[in-house]
Amino acid sequence: EVHLLDFGGGLRQPGGSQRISCTASGFIFSNYAMHWFRQAPGKGLEWVAGIAGGSDNTKYTYYADSVRGRFTISRDNSKNTLFLQMISLRDDDTAVYYCAKRGPFGSPSYYSFDSWGQGSLVTVSS
Protein backbone atom coordinates (compact mmCIF):
# COMPACT_ATOMS: atom_id res chain seq x y z
CA GLU A 1 0.00 0.00 0.00
CA VAL A 2 1.29 3.44 -0.93
CA HIS A 3 1.89 5.73 2.02
CA LEU A 4 3.13 9.33 2.07
CA LEU A 5 3.99 10.97 5.37
CA ASP A 6 4.47 14.73 5.42
CA PHE A 7 6.37 16.28 8.31
CA GLY A 8 8.50 19.23 9.35
CA GLY A 9 5.93 21.99 9.54
CA GLY A 10 5.88 24.64 12.23
CA LEU A 11 5.76 28.34 13.06
CA ARG A 12 8.21 30.68 11.36
CA GLN A 13 8.60 34.42 11.23
CA PRO A 14 8.35 36.32 7.97
CA GLY A 15 11.66 36.20 6.16
CA GLY A 16 12.57 32.93 7.81
CA SER A 17 13.14 29.50 6.35
CA GLN A 18 11.66 26.03 6.75
CA ARG A 19 12.26 22.61 5.27
CA ILE A 20 9.44 20.11 5.04
CA SER A 21 9.79 16.47 4.10
CA CYS A 22 7.69 13.64 2.79
CA THR A 23 8.66 10.03 3.34
CA ALA A 24 7.26 7.50 0.90
CA SER A 25 6.66 3.78 1.13
CA GLY A 26 4.83 1.08 -0.79
CA PHE A 27 6.19 1.89 -4.26
CA ILE A 28 9.49 2.39 -6.10
CA PHE A 29 9.93 6.02 -5.11
CA SER A 30 12.67 6.84 -7.61
CA ASN A 31 10.48 5.97 -10.58
CA TYR A 32 7.79 8.54 -9.95
CA ALA A 33 7.45 12.29 -10.29
CA MET A 34 6.58 13.92 -6.99
CA HIS A 35 4.96 17.26 -6.34
CA TRP A 36 4.07 19.64 -3.53
CA PHE A 37 0.73 21.38 -3.18
CA ARG A 38 -0.62 23.68 -0.51
CA GLN A 39 -3.91 24.88 0.90
CA ALA A 40 -4.19 28.12 2.83
CA PRO A 41 -6.70 28.10 5.71
CA GLY A 42 -10.22 27.98 4.33
CA LYS A 43 -9.00 28.19 0.73
CA GLY A 44 -8.64 25.94 -2.27
CA LEU A 45 -5.73 23.87 -3.50
CA GLU A 46 -2.63 25.39 -5.09
CA TRP A 47 0.20 23.62 -6.91
CA VAL A 48 3.64 24.61 -5.57
CA ALA A 49 6.42 22.58 -7.21
CA GLY A 50 7.26 19.32 -8.91
CA ILE A 51 10.27 17.11 -9.61
CA ALA A 52 10.63 14.42 -12.24
CA GLY A 53 11.17 10.75 -11.50
CA GLY A 54 13.91 8.55 -12.89
CA SER A 55 17.55 8.52 -11.84
CA ASP A 56 18.65 10.89 -14.60
CA ASN A 57 15.71 13.24 -14.45
CA THR A 58 15.88 14.82 -11.03
CA LYS A 59 17.28 17.97 -12.58
CA TYR A 60 13.84 18.57 -14.03
CA THR A 61 12.02 20.75 -11.53
CA TYR A 62 9.00 23.00 -11.90
CA TYR A 63 7.72 25.86 -9.76
CA ALA A 64 4.71 28.09 -9.38
CA ASP A 65 5.50 31.73 -10.03
CA SER A 66 4.56 32.59 -6.44
CA VAL A 67 7.43 30.49 -5.04
CA ARG A 68 10.07 30.43 -7.79
CA GLY A 69 13.38 31.67 -6.44
CA ARG A 70 12.31 31.13 -2.83
CA PHE A 71 11.41 27.43 -2.70
CA THR A 72 13.50 24.46 -3.83
CA ILE A 73 12.15 20.97 -4.38
CA SER A 74 14.52 18.03 -4.16
CA ARG A 75 14.51 14.33 -3.49
CA ASP A 76 16.74 11.67 -1.94
CA ASN A 77 15.85 8.45 -3.68
CA SER A 78 18.10 6.43 -1.35
CA LYS A 79 15.88 7.51 1.54
CA ASN A 80 12.55 7.59 -0.32
CA THR A 81 12.15 11.18 0.76
CA LEU A 82 10.94 14.36 -0.93
CA PHE A 83 11.90 17.79 0.36
CA LEU A 84 10.71 21.36 0.03
CA GLN A 85 13.17 23.98 1.22
CA MET A 86 11.48 27.33 1.76
CA ILE A 87 13.28 30.63 2.31
CA SER A 88 12.16 34.28 2.50
CA LEU A 89 8.86 33.09 3.91
CA ARG A 90 5.89 35.40 3.68
CA ASP A 91 2.58 35.56 5.52
CA ASP A 92 0.80 34.23 2.46
CA ASP A 93 2.92 31.07 2.50
CA THR A 94 0.88 29.98 5.53
CA ALA A 95 -0.80 26.75 4.49
CA VAL A 96 -1.02 23.02 4.87
CA TYR A 97 1.55 21.55 2.48
CA TYR A 98 0.82 18.20 0.82
CA CYS A 99 3.16 15.93 -1.08
CA ALA A 100 1.64 13.89 -3.87
CA LYS A 101 2.73 11.06 -6.16
CA ARG A 102 2.10 11.41 -9.86
CA GLY A 103 0.79 8.50 -11.88
CA PRO A 104 3.15 6.28 -13.92
CA PHE A 105 4.93 8.06 -16.75
CA GLY A 106 3.59 7.02 -20.12
CA SER A 107 0.18 5.95 -18.83
CA PRO A 108 -3.06 7.96 -18.92
CA SER A 109 -2.92 8.22 -15.14
CA TYR A 110 0.31 10.20 -15.46
CA TYR A 111 -2.04 13.12 -15.74
CA SER A 112 -3.21 12.80 -12.17
CA PHE A 113 -1.92 12.38 -8.61
CA ASP A 114 -2.94 9.04 -7.20
CA SER A 115 -1.61 9.31 -3.64
CA TRP A 116 -1.40 12.23 -1.23
CA GLY A 117 0.10 12.84 2.17
CA GLN A 118 -1.96 14.03 5.11
CA GLY A 119 -0.31 17.43 5.07
CA SER A 120 2.10 19.48 7.15
CA LEU A 121 1.06 22.90 8.49
CA VAL A 122 3.46 25.77 7.96
CA THR A 123 2.52 29.00 9.71
CA VAL A 124 4.31 32.24 8.91
CA SER A 125 3.62 34.92 11.45
CA SER A 126 5.43 37.45 13.58
Added chain:
Amino acid sequence: IQLTQSPSSLSASVGDRVTITCRASQGISRYLAWYQQKPGEALKLLIFDASTLQSGVASRFSGSGSGIDFTLTINSLQPEDFATYYCQQLNSYPITFGQGTRLEIK
Protein backbone atom coordinates in the same frame (compact mmCIF):
# COMPACT_ATOMS: atom_id res chain seq x y z
CA ILE B 1 -5.02 27.84 -17.56
CA GLN B 2 -7.94 28.84 -15.37
CA LEU B 3 -10.55 26.30 -14.29
CA THR B 4 -14.00 27.59 -13.42
CA GLN B 5 -15.86 25.07 -11.30
CA SER B 6 -19.55 25.30 -10.52
CA PRO B 7 -21.48 25.36 -8.37
CA SER B 8 -19.27 26.47 -5.48
CA SER B 9 -21.64 24.75 -3.07
CA LEU B 10 -24.47 22.30 -3.42
CA SER B 11 -27.05 20.85 -1.06
CA ALA B 12 -28.41 17.41 -1.83
CA SER B 13 -29.99 14.40 -0.20
CA VAL B 14 -28.89 10.79 0.07
CA GLY B 15 -29.97 9.05 -3.11
CA ASP B 16 -29.82 12.18 -5.29
CA ARG B 17 -27.82 12.54 -8.48
CA VAL B 18 -25.54 15.56 -8.64
CA THR B 19 -23.40 17.07 -11.37
CA ILE B 20 -20.42 19.38 -10.97
CA THR B 21 -19.00 21.22 -13.95
CA CYS B 22 -15.48 22.42 -14.70
CA ARG B 23 -14.69 24.78 -17.58
CA ALA B 24 -11.14 25.45 -18.75
CA SER B 25 -10.03 28.82 -20.12
CA GLN B 26 -8.45 27.00 -23.06
CA GLY B 27 -8.47 23.50 -24.44
CA ILE B 28 -6.84 20.87 -22.24
CA SER B 29 -7.66 17.75 -24.25
CA ARG B 30 -8.56 15.15 -21.60
CA TYR B 31 -5.86 16.08 -19.09
CA LEU B 32 -8.30 16.59 -16.27
CA ALA B 33 -8.63 14.86 -12.92
CA TRP B 34 -11.24 15.02 -10.15
CA TYR B 35 -10.50 14.73 -6.42
CA GLN B 36 -12.48 14.41 -3.21
CA GLN B 37 -11.37 16.14 -0.02
CA LYS B 38 -12.68 15.39 3.46
CA PRO B 39 -11.46 17.09 6.66
CA GLY B 40 -8.59 15.24 8.25
CA GLU B 41 -8.19 12.83 5.34
CA ALA B 42 -5.76 12.67 2.44
CA LEU B 43 -7.07 13.84 -0.91
CA LYS B 44 -8.58 11.07 -2.93
CA LEU B 45 -8.25 10.71 -6.70
CA LEU B 46 -11.62 9.85 -8.24
CA ILE B 47 -11.24 10.30 -12.00
CA PHE B 48 -8.29 10.77 -14.37
CA ASP B 49 -8.10 11.24 -18.13
CA ALA B 50 -11.43 13.07 -17.78
CA SER B 51 -13.48 9.90 -17.54
CA THR B 52 -11.43 6.98 -16.23
CA LEU B 53 -12.46 5.79 -12.78
CA GLN B 54 -9.54 5.34 -10.41
CA SER B 55 -9.16 1.81 -9.06
CA GLY B 56 -11.17 1.30 -5.90
CA VAL B 57 -13.49 4.25 -6.46
CA ALA B 58 -17.21 3.52 -6.34
CA SER B 59 -18.89 3.18 -9.74
CA ARG B 60 -21.50 5.83 -8.85
CA PHE B 61 -18.80 8.38 -9.70
CA SER B 62 -18.34 9.20 -13.37
CA GLY B 63 -16.63 11.87 -15.44
CA SER B 64 -17.05 13.16 -18.93
CA GLY B 65 -15.83 15.86 -21.28
CA SER B 66 -12.85 16.92 -23.31
CA GLY B 67 -11.34 20.16 -24.53
CA ILE B 68 -12.93 22.87 -22.41
CA ASP B 69 -16.01 21.47 -20.67
CA PHE B 70 -16.00 18.65 -18.13
CA THR B 71 -18.44 17.16 -15.65
CA LEU B 72 -18.31 14.99 -12.56
CA THR B 73 -21.52 13.10 -11.83
CA ILE B 74 -22.35 11.26 -8.64
CA ASN B 75 -25.30 8.89 -8.92
CA SER B 76 -27.29 7.87 -5.85
CA LEU B 77 -25.42 9.95 -3.26
CA GLN B 78 -24.23 8.11 -0.20
CA PRO B 79 -23.56 9.66 3.24
CA GLU B 80 -19.79 9.31 2.73
CA ASP B 81 -19.94 11.42 -0.45
CA PHE B 82 -20.56 14.69 1.37
CA ALA B 83 -17.22 16.42 0.89
CA THR B 84 -15.46 19.02 -1.25
CA TYR B 85 -14.63 18.20 -4.86
CA TYR B 86 -11.92 19.73 -7.05
CA CYS B 87 -11.07 19.50 -10.72
CA GLN B 88 -7.41 19.78 -11.76
CA GLN B 89 -5.77 20.29 -15.14
CA LEU B 90 -2.40 18.79 -16.06
CA ASN B 91 -2.27 19.91 -19.70
CA SER B 92 0.45 22.46 -18.93
CA TYR B 93 2.32 24.12 -16.11
CA PRO B 94 1.32 25.65 -13.79
CA ILE B 95 -0.98 22.85 -12.75
CA THR B 96 -4.23 24.48 -11.66
CA PHE B 97 -7.40 23.59 -9.78
CA GLY B 98 -10.97 24.69 -9.87
CA GLN B 99 -12.23 26.63 -6.85
CA GLY B 100 -13.89 23.58 -5.35
CA THR B 101 -17.48 22.47 -4.83
CA ARG B 102 -18.69 21.84 -1.31
CA LEU B 103 -21.37 19.16 -1.30
CA GLU B 104 -23.56 19.36 1.78
CA ILE B 105 -26.41 17.32 3.13
CA LYS B 106 -29.82 18.90 2.59
